[in-house]
Amino acid sequence: MNYIDLLDLHPANRETNQEEGTKKLKMTEEISSIIAGAEDHMQKAINHLEAELVKIRAGKANPQMLDGLVVDYYGSPMPINQVANISVMDARTLTIQPWEKNMVQPIERAIIAANLGVTPQGDGVIIRLSLPPLTEERRRELVKKCQGEGEHSKVAIRNIRRDAIEHIKKLQKDGLSEDAAKDAEADVQQVTDKFINAIEKHLSAKEKEIMSV
Numbered sequence: 490m491n492y493i494d495l496l497d498l499h500p501a502n503r504e505t506n507q508e509e510g511t512k513k514l515k516m517t518e519e520i521s522s523i524i525a526g527a528e529d530h531m532q533k534a535i536n537h538l539e540a541e542l543v544k545i546r547a548g549k550a551n552p553q554m555l556d557g558l559v560v561d562y563y564g565s566p567m568p569i570n571q572v573a574n575i576s577v578m579d580a581r582t583l584t585i586q587p588w589e590k591n592m593v594q595p596i597e598r599a600i601i602a603a604n605l606g607v608t609p610q611g612d613g614v615i616i617r618l619s620l621p622p623l624t625e626e627r628r629r630e631l632v633k634k635c636q637g638e639g640e641h642s643k644v645a646i647r648n649i650r651r652d653a654i655e656h657i658k659k660l661q662k663d664g665l666s667e668d669a670a671k672d673a674e675a676d677v678q679q680v681t682d683k684f685i686n687a688i689e690k691h692l693s694a695k696e697k698e699i700m701s702v
Contacts, residue, residue, distance in 0.1 A: 516660055516663075516664070516665050516669070519656075519660060520657065520660065520665075520669070520673045520676075523653050523656045523657060523673070523677075524653065524673070524676050524677060524680060526653070527649050527650065527652070527653040527677055527680060527681075528680050530649045531645075531646050531649050531680065531681070531684040532684070534642050534645040534646050534649070534684070535642065535684060535687055535688065535691075537642065537645075538638055538639065538641075538642040538688060538691060539691065540556065540557070541638045542635060542638060542691060542692075542695050543556060544556065544557065545631055545634055545635055545638075545695070545699075546605075546606070546607075546620060546631075549580055549581070549620070550577045550578070550579070550580060550581055550582055550583045550618070550620055551577070551583075552575040552576065552577065552583060554583075554605065555569050555570070555575060555583075555585075555600075555605075556570075558599055558600065558603055559599065560572050560573075560592065560595050560596050560599045561595045561598070561599065562592070562595070569585070569596060569599065572587060572588060572589070572592050572596070573585050573586055573587040573588060573592065573596060573616075574586045574588070578617070581619060581620045581621075581622075582617060582618065582619050582620070583617070583618040583620075584615055584616070584617055584618075585609075585615065585616040585617075585618070586614075586615055586616075587616070590613065590614060593611050593613060593614070593616060594611075596609070596616055597609040597611055597616060600616075600618070605618075607619070607620060607621075623699070628699050628700055631699050632695075632696050632699055632700065635692055635695050635696060635699070636692060639688050639689075639691070639692045642688050643685060643688055646681060646684050646685060646688075647681070649681075650677055650678070650680075650681040653677045654674055654677060657670055657673045657674055657677070658670070660673075
């Protein structure tokens with residue numbers, strides 16, 4: 490057994506080594522937590538984008554265009570899908586069947602207030618939403634609106650990336666090695682790139698849907 494081995498066996502040195510090992514393990518766990526947290530928040534940004542893009546109609550009837558619409562139900566706000574059945578009548582028409590007849594007018598008012606660009610037509614029992622064909626100009630406006638939603642999502646994801654990097658830099662000040670910090674930052678950037686690419690794919694698909702005749 491050489492001198493180095495004897496030093497390692499010394500109680501004080503063993504305690505120091507254990508403390509360093511525990512500290513490294515804790516930092517590794519914190520890095521994993523930072524990256525997982527960033528990925529989770531970025532996924533929520535993507536989920537939000539998907540929900541917003543669904544609301545932007547592409548000329549085809551889709552019940553999801555009413556997602557988020559709230560109706561006055563006896564003085565309480567209620568999601569429309571909890572007070573009525575929504576179905577597709579044809580490619581350009583949605584039908585809304587309230588479960589209670591006296592909800593027809595509150596639903597119509599909610600649709601008008603939501604400014605969806607569609608005028609509800611009710612017969613006292615069923616409400617019909619007929620989507621007019623989109624003009625070329627309107628299609629381009631919708632594409633621009635989609636791009637705006639995409640940019641908001643990109644900003645959100647970049648902010649999440651910035652926060653994650655700041656946390657990593659704080660760990661570096663607390664003793665995380667420079668190499669480990671660089672690796673962690675690279676992992677955060679890789680996650681960021683993945684979600685930015687996901688945004689681009691969503692926007693490309695939505696633009697194709699809107700511009701197709």
